[in-house]
Amino acid sequence: MIQIAVVSGKGGTGKTVITGAIGSLLSGRVVMADCDVDAANLALIIQPDIDTTEPFFGMDRARIDTSLCNLCETCIESCRFDAITRHEDYVQVDPLQCEGCGVCEYVCPSHAITMVPHTCGEIRTGHSRYGPFIDGSLFPGNGNSGLMVHDIRKRAREIAPDIPLILVDGPPGIGCPLISAVTGCDIVILVTEPGSSGRHDLGRLVTVCRSLRSRMMMIINKADLVPKGTLALQESAKEWDIPILCEIPLDPGITEATRNCEPFTRKKSQATVILKKAVDHLKQDLDLT
Ligand code: SF4
Numbered sequence: 001m002i003q004i005a006v007v008s009g010k011g012g013t014g015k016t017v018i019t020g021a022i023g024s025l026l027s028g029r030v031v032m033a034d035c036d037v038d039a040a041n042l043a044l045i046i047q048p049d050i051d052t053t054e055p056f057f058g059m060d061r062a063r064i065d066t067s068l069c070n071l072c073e074t075c076i077e078s079c080r081f082d083a084i085t086r087h088e089d090y091v092q093v094d095p096l097q098c099e100g101c102g103v104c105e106y107v108c109p110s111h112a113i114t115m116v117p118h119t120c121g122e123i124r125t126g127h128s129r130y131g132p133f134i135d136g137s138l139f140p141g142n143g144n145s146g147l148m149v150h151d152i153r154k155r156a157r158e159i160a161p162d163i164p165l166i167l168v169d170g171p172p173g174i175g176c177p178l179i180s181a182v183t184g185c186d187i188v189i190l191v192t193e194p195g196s197s198g199r200h201d202l203g204r205l206v207t208v209c210r211s212l213r214s215r216m217m218m219i220i221n222k223a224d225l226v227p228k229g230t231l232a233l234q235e236s237a238k239e240w241d242i243p244i245l246c247e248i249p250l251d252p253g254i255t256e257a258t259r260n261c262e263p264f265t266r267k268k269s270q271a272t273v274i275l276k277k278a279v280d281h282l283k284q285d286l287d288l289t
């Protein structure tokens, strides 16, 4: 099974819009997996019907049985995350602060603490006109996004084993969820836009992806917005030895399609023609024709 991740060094580059458009051009041969778990919105573009919604369990959380607790406060002293608070006649764990390390359970002399499963988000599966779909979102205040990304990718491989390709909409940035989204992918597509901050964020992303030995390609979005910036990106791509898959211009068709909650490739426009050519190239490269 081939896996492609679409990522960006920062938010707002049009990554999800481009992922939805690429997915639509691979219709019938792709599972789309939205791994941008802190702001999942690929579903807004491809409008899937949701078949299942399941809880996602992150790390276990500590729970204190107050009937066994002797208020010795050993757990409070041992918790590196300040997740346990002493009240007048009981101690309490804040589940949003608890990192699930289990130290308090280990040190409690009264065996009053147990680690229990904690629901920190949900994972949905469904299908769109382009193929199977999966996404996940964390509840506010919950971490474990890297773990959730890993789980979504694992489930994406399982829901349609006959489909040859998984297209991952990755999270922005270079943190744990990004690493979880690109590790093991055959191709990582870096979506960027002209501008000095875009180039800086892209540089950090390239460093991380390179350390993971990812094969990278680049898409420059809004390429005609700042010609000087695009030229600088072209030079950087050359320096990094990363091929530019395509340059997408500012196209009113993209804005209109996004407003209508559909991939821009459903209508013919300059951007559609350019992206179609790029996806044909990808298909050939990956032997998907
Ligand atoms: S270590 Fe155990 S007994 Fe001591 S305060 Fe914490 S929960 Fe209570």
Ligand code: SF4
Pocket: 061, 062, 078, 079, 080, 081, 082, 083, 084, 093, 097, 098, 099, 100, 101, 102, 103, 104, 105
């Ligand atoms: S499991 Fe770890 S982080 Fe959570 S309350 Fe216990 S010691 Fe603190």
